[in-house]
Amino acid sequence: MIRNTVITAAMSALLLATAACNTVKGVGEDIQSVGEAGERAID
Secondary structure (H helix, E strand, C coil), X not given: CHHHHHHHHHHHHHHXXXXXXXXXXXXXXXXXXXXXXXXXXXX
16 A cells, blocks of 8 residues: 555656656756756855
């Protein structure tokens, strides 16, 4: 029972991650925006 819940949660997380940034370029843009937001917070 617990194993099925963990597998379901992992698959859901993978699906959401894939939908959020479905290309390598999208991942790079996401990382860049996080870095820029961090720089703005520090300044």
